[in-house]
Every structure is written in structure tokens, then in C-alpha cells.
Amino acid sequence: MAPSYFLAPIVDSSSTFKDDIFKGKVLFCTGGGSGICKGMTEAIMRHGADAVIVGRKADRLAASAKELSEKTGKTCIPAQADVRDPKSLKDAVQKTIERFGKIDFVICGAAGNFMAPISGLSENAFRTVIEIDTLGTYNTIKATIPHVRKSKGAYICVSATLHYRGTPYQAHVSAAKAGVDAISNALATEEGPWGVRSNVIAPGFTSGTEGMRVMSGNKSNTADGFSNPLGRFTEIPDLANAAVFLFSPAACYITGQVLPVDGGGEHLRGDFFPYPQSVLDPSSIQKLLKGKL
Ligand SMILES: NC(=O)c1ccc[n+]([C@@H]2O[C@H](COP(=O)([O-])OP(=O)(O)OC[C@H]3O[C@@H](n4cnc5c(N)ncnc54)[C@H](OP(=O)(O)O)[C@@H]3O)[C@@H](O)[C@H]2O)c1
Numbered sequence: 001m002a003p004s005y006f007l008a009p010i011v012d013s014s015s016t017f018k019d020d021i022f023k024g025k026v027l028f029c030t031g032g033g034s035g036i037c038k039g040m041t042e043a044i045m046r047h048g049a050d051a052v053i054v055g056r057k058a059d060r061l062a063a064s065a066k067e068l069s070e071k072t073g074k075t076c077i078p079a080q081a082d083v084r085d086p087k088s089l090k091d092a093v094q095k096t097i098e099r100f101g102k103i104d105f106v107i108c109g110a111a112g113n114f115m116a117p118i119s120g121l122s123e124n125a126f127r128t129v130i131e132i133d134t135l136g137t138y139n140t141i142k143a144t145i146p147h148v149r150k151s152k153g154a155y156i157c158v159s160a161t162l163h164y165r166g167t168p169y170q171a172h173v174s175a176a177k178a179g180v181d182a183i184s185n186a187l188a189t190e191e192g193p194w195g196v197r198s199n200v201i202a203p204g205f206t207s208g209t210e211g212m213r214v215m216s217g218n219k220s221n222t223a224d225g226f227s228n229p230l231g232r233f234t235e236i237p238d239l240a241n242a243a244v245f246l247f248s249p250a251a252c253y254i255t256g257q258v259l260p261v262d263g264g265g266e267h268l269r270g271d272f273f274p275y276p277q278s279v280l281d282p283s284s285i286q287k288l289l290k291g292k293l
Contacts, residue, residue: 005276023048025050027106031107031111034064037109042068051076053076083139105247149196153196154197156200159177162174163175199256201242206239209236
């Protein structure tokens, strides 16, 4: 009988990193009012940082800031801004400086997504996603960089893996995220000599998020027909752990990198034989293999 399919555990960053690695640090996070970026913010606060979360919906931001403060014992404040509007981002940065006096870490995570074919996508819809994801990332970096230089801090841009291949109905997001990766790489080389690092986290399909709802109609973690090397969809703690590591001193020599957090799914070309059955039980495809098992 073939061994059962391994499922990667879901672990919390506090099982690996000390509680106080971010003591005295300040995080500025666009998209921090919900989903993945809220989870990253919570993890970074649990290790001692205060935070400012940025988004357009004031009510949701305020509720999330309160929840994050209560859960972590640190301070999180909301700053309403649209990342497409440099002026509103500058105001959010100003609010951060007035409250905390500095910015050490920035997560550029605000994004929009929907499914649409190129043939049916309007120019406006395409432009909107580029404006939120790509221009929004640029605007966020531009508004924060004097402060991040001062603190010799670090950036994480939240991208995707969609653009590594041709993902149908995602031309707009793929183009936008390719731009995000490029901005982060350039930022790493321009700002490295000032002591600033920049890396990208590229989530796989992440359970319980808006992105997952849009792309798959909320598949569960054990969805039929889903397979990847580590056996499950991405979970928010997987991404939060990556963010904690990349901001931590342990990553002080890592910059200009793109880190897919997708259980190895991006590398899988399993269309020719059943996966993972064929690697758990090679005898099931004996006829295709040379050599002894
Ligand atoms: N979920 C996935 O499976 C997946 C996979 C790959 C990559 N990602 C990436 O991960 C990040 C988080 O995604 P998520 O699924 O967690 O989605 P989400 O909960 O919808 O997060 C997106 C956030 O961006 C904010 N936002 C959108 N437009 C904005 C604007 N113009 N100005 C300021 N804030 C804006 C939203 O807040 P407001 O609406 O209040 O503005 C929201 O908090 C995104 O960068 C996404 O592309 C997700």
C-alpha cells in the first residue's frame, strides 16, 4: 500500500522566533485591514512591533486595528488612504510619524483581483488593477522611503505566482504583479547601499482569503483534485512566518529575492501521471520507468 500523502503542518512564528525580535519597531502595511496582510501584521506585532494599517474602508480598518491591538498587546492604528493617491498615502505616513516617530518595515500588500478574459476585459478594468497593485506599490515606497532609510529598515512586496506561467483570466493581475516584482528588485539594488532591504513574498492560493474566493469559489483545504508537493493550500500563517523571517535580523543579508510560499506547487509539472500517487507508489507507473524500483 502506498504511504499516505504528507500534509505540511501549520505553525505559528512564535514556535521559532523570540517574542521581542521587533521590539521598538514600527510597521506600515497597505492592505493590512484584511486577509493575508492582516495576518502578517498580527504576526509582526506578536514579536513586539507597533503597526499602522492602510486601506480605503474606514470601518473595517478601525475594527481590524482594534482587534490586532487587543490580540497582541501592541498598538495598531488605522490610516485611511487609497494607494492610487500619493497625497492620501503621504497623509497616512505623516499620521504614522506623528504617532510613532518612525517607520522600520513596510508591507506593500494592497491589491485588487477579479477573473476576466483578455477579450472581455475593459481598458479601465485592466488599468485599475495596474494602478492599485503596481502604481500603489510604487506610491507606497515613494511615500515611506525617507523614513525607512533613516531606520535602515526593510520592505516586503506581496506579489503572486500567477505570472510565472500563462494563467488564464489573470492577464491584468499577472502584468501588475510582474511589475511589483521588478520594482522590488530595483529597490533592493538602489537602496541596499543605504541599508534598506526589499524582498517579495509570492503567496500560493491561500485558504480563507478574498483572493481564494475570487479564484476558486472557496475551495476547502482538501479540495478534490488539488495536489502540490506539500499537500495543501497556502495558509495565512505560512505567509506570516515568511514575513517575520524576512524582516528579522536573520535575513539581514537577503535582499532582492522573490519567495514563493506555495508548498512547491509552482514547480509541479504533474500532468503526465497521477500526482502524488506516482511518487508515493512508483510501481503504479512501473511501465513508464526505466531501472529497478
Ligand atoms: N489570496 C490569495 O490566494 C492570494 C494569492 C496570491 C497573491 N495574493 C496577494 O496577497 C495580497 C492580499 O490578498 P488577500 O487575498 O488577502 O485579499 P484582501 O483581503 O482583499 O486584501 C486586499 C487589501 O487591499 C486593500 N486595498 C485594495 N485596494 C486598495 C486601494 N486602492 N488603496 C488601499 N488599499 C486597498 C483592501 O482594503 P480596502 O478594500 O479597505 O481598501 C484589502 O485590505 C494581495 O496583494 C494579493 O494580490 C493573494
